Structures are given as C-alpha cells and as structure tokens.
Amino acid sequence: MSEILSQSEIDALLEALNTGDVDVQEIKEETKEKKIKKYDFKSPKKLAKDQLRTLHIIHENYSRILNTFLSGYLRSYIQIEVLSVEELSYYEFSNSISNPAMLSIVDFNPLPGQMIMEVSTSLAFCIIDRILGGNGNYQGEIRSFTEIELTILNKIVRQIIKLLIEPWENVIELSPKLDKIETNSQFAQIVSPNETVALITLKAKISEVEGLINICIPHIVLEPILPKLSTKFWFSTNTNKTITDEEKNMLQKRLKKANIELSAIIANTTITVEEFLNLQVGDVISLNKNINEQLEIKVGNKIKFLGTPGSMKNKYAIKITKVFEKGDEEYDE
Template sequence: MEDDSLNRDEVEDLLRSMDSDEEAPASAGEMPDAAEAEARADAILSNRKPPGRQRVVSYDFKRPERVGKEQMRALQSLHEGFARNFGASISALLRTIVESKLISVDQLTYSEFVYSLEIPTCFNLLRPTPLDGNWILDLSPSILYPIIDRMLGGTASTDSTLKRPLSDIELRLTSRITNTFLRELARAWANTVALELELERVESNPQLVQIVPPNEVVVLVSFELTMGKSRGMVNLCIPFNTIERIGSKLSNNSWIGYTSSRSSKESQDRLKDLLGESKVELVVNLASSTIHAVDLMHLQVGDIVTTETDINTPLEILVEGVGKFEGKAGAFKGKKAVEVLQVVPRKQNPPAG
C-alpha cells in the first residue's frame, strides 16, 4: 500500500503554488523565505489550528438536549407543588411526619437512568393515559422498608441494608404508597393534561424493563423522602417521546393557571349569578343601652328597658356584621319588618401623610 502523506518539500511546493495563484507576482523581496514556508508547513503537518479559525466544540450525539429550558422550568415548578402535597398525604397515611422535597429535574438517556439504580429496587411500570408509552416510578429500598415497618406497627428503623425483592405482603403495602403518589401526581398535572395513571407491574431488576431505546432522552424527576432518621430517593422517569406532543402546553405556562388581570364581562356576570345564590346574615340594631349586671340578672318577662335612642332615629342594618343600610321598623302582612331608607356611604380611607 502506497503512502499518501506528503513530505516537507511537497508541502512547501504546494504553499508556494497557492500564493502564486491567489496574488499577483510579487517582487523578490516580497516572496516568503524558506523559514516562513517551513513554519507554515510545520503548522499543517502538526495539525495545529490555523490562525483566524473558530474553536471546535465537541458534541455528544448520545445526549441531545431535546427538552427546552422553558419546559424544564415548567416541570420543576409543577413537581415542587406536587412534592408538598405528596408529603402531606403520605404523612396522613402513615400518621407520622414525612418530608418530601424535590431534588432535581434533569434530562439524560434511559440507559444512564437504569444503570444508576440499585438492585433490587421497587421499579413500578406506569401507564399515563391518554399519553403514549410508559413512565417509571422507582422507590428506593432505603426509605421503602422503614415505611413498611411503620405501616406494620413498628418504628421507623434506620436499617436499610436489606438486599432482597419485596414479598407479596410488602408489595400489597407498597401499593398504598404508590396509589397515593399517583393520585397526587394526577392532580398536579390536571392543568396540563388529565392523566389517568395506572400501575401495570412491579419489577425488582430495572435492567429487565426496556420501555424506550437505551439512548432515548428521558426527564428524571428526583424526590427525597425523610421519615425520622430514615431517608431515601423516589425517582419519576418520564420519556420525552411521551410528552413531546404536549410540549406546547408546558411552554405556554398553562400549568400555572395564570389569568388576566382584567376580568371579562362574561366572567363578571357569572360571578354575580353565583354570588346571587349566597345566603348572608341580616341583623337590625334597634337600640343599645348600658345597665348594671345585677339588674340584668333580675330581668323578667314584661320588664321594660329604656334606651337613649330616639324613636325617629334610623336603625342600623348590618350585613354579615358590616353596616350597609339605614332603615325604619314597622310591620308587613302581620310580621315585623324593616324598611330600607338609604344606603350607608362607604367610608373613605384617610389620606396618607
């Protein structure tokens, strides 16, 4: 096989021919000397970066950044609220304080996620209807076994050295934790998409479950559960291809539920209709007086209490304890009644300063 590489003399001849083609014939003093030609030849032969070129940055095609920054921020804010609600729900279930905290929201490949988990573990395969594909919920044994001990009436042990798959009874108890997680997760995603999360099966070896190709990008949402001195990780794996078609909903802040600062005419009318059916307490203050406690204790039916209020003074009509109207006592169809005379003007706040 012939050697296709150029020697030093051939490189010098090539450089001289390029200079002569690009520029007009130069004088003898302007021709590059042998030292300059040799330096340029060394630069080419040693693969050095020619002057004026931009720096080359390596790109890893195995880990493309497919999830946008805005979508990642939306997912983080969404699951921060979920973490608080899940912590409250599981605390009520176990009747002890359990802290739930969002640790991170990252994107990585599915193979990196699987090989980062310990074996055995509680690897739950979820179906997020109406989305396509599957999600993964991983419960770390370091927090799962103390939770099971608590559910069986024991104390939250810090011993998390058990290295065995869950038994049938433990799987039944774990399903209560999983169902609580899925219920709160569906509520957190309600403003984005109405999810119906179902548990398909539970595996102890995550490497036996292949829901997407190894190089497929997934979003990993990691939580930390703390119960007493025990703590462990709960990981939610969301393949990007399952949420790709709803990416716009994550980008337009629909998950936050922001509304316009100005209400529309329709919303105002709807609010009036709803408030119109509300029941409020209406109280008429006839008069007020001050008496001794001894006289109050000896009051009997038929006794008369005198007041300083004139009979012609308008009565104060209170709505939910707030004075709204002025009225006059009377009777209507044989029943005691009050006639509204005027609306009490709203009190203005005193000017500042």
C-alpha cells in the first residue's frame, strides 16, 4: 500500500482537522506508541522455545514406548500422549500437587541432581487394581497408599524409568535410578522453590480411567546438556550416517560372543498317554531312526547341520558331517 496521499485525500484530511473530526494529538500518540513485552525478573526464562520443542519430541517417543510397555504389562487398553511442555518455577509445580500423591524421585545419572515423576492417584490405584487381577476401574476413595501398594508401585516405576534411556539416547546416555517414592509433596523438595524447571505433562488413559503423568526436570539437571537440546542438533544426530569398518568389526565381535542353543535330535516317536503312564525301568521304546542314520542338528529351531554321534575324552559328542546352506533343498527356513 502506497504511503503517498493523493490530492483529494490531503484535502479530506485538512477538512477533518479543521472541523475537529481528527485530533492531531491522537495521531502523535499513536506514532510514539511502542510495543512492550512483559518480563518477570523473579522467574527468568532459562529454556528457549527450541529446547522445549526438543523435550517435546523426546517425550513423544517416551510416551509411545510407555504405551507399548503398559499395554502388555497391564493387559489393558492404554493411550498415552504428550499434553504440554512448559517452563515454570518449582514452587508452581509443587503447589499444584494434591495430597496424597505418588511422587517418584529419580536420580538422573550421569546428570547432576534429581527429577520427579508424578503419577495421578487415580492412575496409580488403577495400575494396582490391574496388577492384582481387577478390571482397573477403581471407584474407591482417594486415600493414602498402604505398604503393599507402595511395594507394587515401586516395582513398576523402576521398569517405567528404565524406558527413559532409549528416548534420550541421542542426547545423553542415561542411567536413571529410582531413589524413593514420596506421598507428600512437602518431603519432595529436590530444588529451591524459585528454581526453574521443565514440566512435561503426559495424558494417560488406562481402560476407562484418565489421569496425568508429570515429569519435572529442574534446570540445574538439564544445564550440562542444554546445547544438545536444540532441533538442529537433534535432527543432525538422527540423519543416516555411514557405518565405518571399525564399527562393523566391533559388531561382528559382539555377535560372535552371543549365546545360541544347539541341539542334536537323536530320533522321535509317538506313544499314547496310557503307554507313557505305564512306562517302567527296562522298557524299550522303538524310535523312527536307524542307528546308522545321521542326526539332525538344530540351531534354535532350525535344522542347520547333520552329524554322527560318538564320544570324545569320555564325553558324549557329535561329529558334523554336513552343513546346510541357503539354496539347499534340505535347508530349513
């Protein structure tokens, strides 16, 4: 839009000024007006939007892993998603916690300090109910946890915390460890009230019960890895990279140390349950294989070799006579 007025517009403006329809003072005040942004010096912002976005991505991955784990563990319909990621003071977080609460205090090794995972009491009682064989639709009153209930929660929280390792692996190699579970927020003062924290809120639904899972990570814990909490760093570490020969050799060495089950099948047969129940010492069972036939040797549940039985240094042994390769008719896929 052009800032140059036409002659007719200039005449209309002069006429409006003369009649008093337009106030010159108001025009001056509008031009002098500046945009002001509020800033609270009591709680300065220490986390950039980019870093909060990265925390959102990390915990989106965590919510998917947690969803899969709890679905199998509780044998119930589970739905977990990230509701919000925000920066606030620890006082605001602790002040919003109701009593009784379920607060898991976690050592965020190797990072300094601790973090808190708060699970709403409705979800906690639902989990306990499912583990003890109920349908999970806990309708009882919200009360303090018993010693048995805390023991059950302690066990499952330890497994839930281990699931944090994978989502964080692109930023840091974590070794989180559960320190204790508190039911009163007054005994869960891990940092000073004015300390800045990142609060990740997950919305969880177990069967018909809904609740929140809050993960509170103090700024002092995140400070050593703040440079890595940027989307640029995140996506650069997620790009496909060429595997070096050294990495290939290391992988081969580790694979060679893996333990696998090897079994030689001498023979098999079929008998009735009655015959099985009436077996006595000295009975002879007729098998489906001749003594001179080669034995099948399985790796896992696949036939990979043939061999002949024997002994070596007073121990039973088997000599491999044939190795099946892909393409052989006998090769067991």
